[in-house]
């Protein structure tokens with residue numbers, strides 16, 4: 001089985017976010033980059049699928065990012081057991097439209113003929129959750145999103161999808177398939193030093209984004225980026241118990257939207 | 260005791276056979292050849308002689324906690340046998356007419372007295388031991404008294420055998436006294452002499468040859484099989500004691516991973532990282548395992564064991580021996596011992612507190628051996644404790660185990676309106692203040708960091724911090740066996756430190772103190788490092804810091820393992836505390852200084868929970884509660900967090916406080 005895994009480098013959750021002068025991106029200097037969370041689970045699932053099917057096959061790690069910062073996460077994915085990698089190198093301004101991202105991947109990967117492509121459910125930075133599905137459609141693969149479990153059947157793939165309110169759905173897909181993985185379905189492994197040493201000899205194929213002719217035109221663009229404002233506000237509620245409770249429920253519903 | 264001056268020639272034959280079998284059985288000692296050579300190990304003659312005398316012959320560690328049952332018991336057995344050995348040797352010489360003019364013999368009153376006293380001591384000791392193994396039964400000792408781990412007949416089998424030997428000895432002595440002359444000297448053999456009255460001299464003389472021969476043969480048998488039994492420790496543990504380099508106590512060996520990675524000939528599949536196969540351990544580590552006396556002292560003091568975690572340091576050490584003998588003597592196939600019989604949870608339960616090593620009477624170095632097995636799990640298998648994996652990954656990505664942003668390392672100061680002098684701007688300072696990850700990011704320890712700044716300013720110290728250039732020292736990573744991450748952090752920090760000029764580094768964290776001060780040297784990072792307790796004490800002593808004695812409370816000090824046991828600093832924090840006491844009082848917990856009980860946060864345990872049993876910090880905090888104090892003083896970032904957590908768990912927020920010594924000093928300014 002030949003499996004492709006999309007891994008994206010994103011800002012770690014604790015990174016301080018400041019908007020840069022263009023107003024459309026964040027200041028990268030103060031950011032600690034790390035592998036997108038659900039992508040780590042996708043990689044682990046891919047490695048486990050190969051292990052479960054007796055070790056035959058290949059896991060190809062695919063990422064698009066600037067030349068200088070992605071190698072760290074690619075190497076980490078190879079250290080964990082990925083067999084080789086494809087790095088599409090891009091310069092700022094970065095591709096933010098999921099349709100464009102998917103088209104570029106589709107173009108770059110079409111000759112690989114993957115049996116299976118796994119992506120994370122959504123990226124922790126932009127969080128639109130579409131890249132995987134669009135890529136699957138562009139490559140003519142069967143697709144499923146929000147996958148919580150994967151079973152290999154004879155020539156088929158059976159996946160468990162997460163629905164709302166704790167409901168799940170089992171779907172059977174024919175190969176080739178492209179599925180997006182939800183965090184938490186496995187325990188991503190830690191890169192061993194042996195793995196890290198071995199990764200140095202593994203192939204990382206670099207392609208310039210400009211050399212890949214994406215088929216689409218951007219369907220969305222960033223006009224402006226904002227960071228959330230943290231704010232402390234105090235309101236003293238007075239009145240009868242009923243009035244206080246009513247006002248509190250009102251605040252919970254309308255202002256902080258927790259009920 | 261037993262002595263005959265007429266030695267039949269056939270006895271020499273038996274003696275020879277016994278010695279040959281003894282030598283054959285000694286071959287188990289050679290099992291340590293399976294181990295790796297250790298190029299860093301150099302035998303140091305003077306310390307070896309000192310160890311041999313102090314820890315070997317005087318058995319200093321056995322009597323560490325002065326009069327415990329076990330130490331008295333061992334004193335009787337050990338010294339009883341020393342005396343008997345001495346007496347038998349002297350008598351052997353005398354019987355042959357060698358050096359007679361220099362030696363006492365059995366007709367010398369004090370010698371006769373000493374001889375029987377030795378026998379009696381051994382007898383009492385053996386009875387005490389049997390009582391301990393069968394009635395008292397401490398749970399840290401091997402529970403099946405007749406099965407030793409790699410020792411023939413276990414503990415009790417050997418004890419009973421020795422009992423037989425001692426009885427036999429006294430009886431043949433009695434026979435000799437009854438048959439030979441009843442001289443005025445005889446009464447000095449005070450045990451045999453009294454026994455000699457049990458029968459008539461005719462009966463004794465009939466019994467004498469049987470008694471004598473059976474005693475001689477039993478003694479030869481004992482000699483022949485000594486190496487197979489627990490008594491082997493008298494030889495092998497003594498050798499181990501002499502060979503242990505106490506300067507390397509607890510020191511984990513650098514692996515020089517970055518050099519390894521640059522080596523073009525390195526074969527990833529062949530290389531062994533960490534230890535699981537017996538061949539992965541050094542000969543000294545294997546010798547440690549053979550030398551273990553199964554006394555259970557290490558396990559008795561182990562914080563993990565005492566809170567019902569699945570760890571007994573003795574079990575791990577003897578597991579290694581068991582597998583080693585299995586492989587060497589019985590040709591058992593041993594592929595790896597991590598996993599089975601030594602489980603991952605056992606290894607992760609260790610807080611590297613060093614209590615076991617402090618306690619071990621035969622100077623076994625547990626921590627480096629345990630760390631090597633953790634290294635195997637992490638570096639070869641990629642299997643750190645799952646919760647620890649998270650903080651290791653965070654350390655790799657952000658330079659701190661909490662995963663906060665590298666660029667916000669000094670936010671604590673900015674938020675408090677403190678202008679920290681930065682090394683990157685000053686380039687030179689007397690003191691480099693190493694804040695540490697906890698001081699930088701953990702809200703509780705940020706208070707300590709602020710107190711430190713207040714102290715530095717008050718004493719007018721020329722200081723600076725590294726700010727965002729500072730990274731985790733890699734302490735947790737190293738204890739967790741993640742040597743690659745440790746080295747990455749260490750090399751990066753050393754490069755940064757070497758850019759600047761300073762006289763010393765001070766830090767409030769004993770883990771940073773230990774790692775930078777004792778371990779960076781292997782990577783050419785040589786600095787003078789002081790713990791804040793030492794630094795503050797110096798400021799007080801030199802009059803640079805004037806303190807108001809303000810504290811009226813009762814206070815206890817919790818020793819940090821990496822300040823106390825690992826670095827021998829017990830006084831400085833206590834002196835600092837005393838200098839702020841007005842009417843207050845420093846009360847020691849039951850376990851203090853070298854016997855202190857860990858907070859549970861060391862060895863990477865800060866970053867994961869072992870589910871089993873009680874929390875270590877709760878147990879320790881209860882001890883503080885029992886002293887009836889108002890304040891628990893700490894001098895370690897992890898201890899402060901752990902003790903503070905325990906304070907909350909125990910619901911003592913209103914009546915007690917956990918304070919770092921720097922916080923107390925800052926209040927006294």
Ligand SMILES: Cc1cc2nc3c(=O)[nH]c(=O)nc-3n(C[C@H](O)[C@H](O)[C@H](O)COP(=O)(O)OP(=O)(O)OC[C@H]3O[C@@H](n4cnc5c(N)ncnc54)[C@H](O)[C@@H]3O)c2cc1C
Pocket residue numbers: 006007008009036038039062063064065098101118119120121122123126127128129130131132146
């Ligand atoms: C169940 C569900 C409910 C939702 N509900 C709402 C809602 O109520 N309201 C709302 O506003 N939104 C909601 N969303 C989110 C919304 O649907 C998303 O905007 C959308 O799904 C698109 O995500 P995306 O294209 O940005 O994903 P992407 O950011 O494209 O990421 C998806 C994956 O593609 C791969 N990938 C992407 N870029 C790269 C790259 N450069 N290199 C390598 N790999 C890459 C990674 O594997 C990544 O994990 C919901 C989403 C889901 C799944």
Ligand code: SF4
Pocket residue numbers: 557560561562563564570571572608609610611612613614615616625626
């Ligand atoms: S170092 Fe401490 S926790 Fe670890 S085995 Fe020894 S006594 Fe137990």
Ligand code: SF4
Pocket residue numbers: 550551552553554555556557558572573576615618619620621622623
């Ligand atoms: S390791 Fe040391 S303290 Fe522990 S049982 Fe063995 S000899 Fe005793």
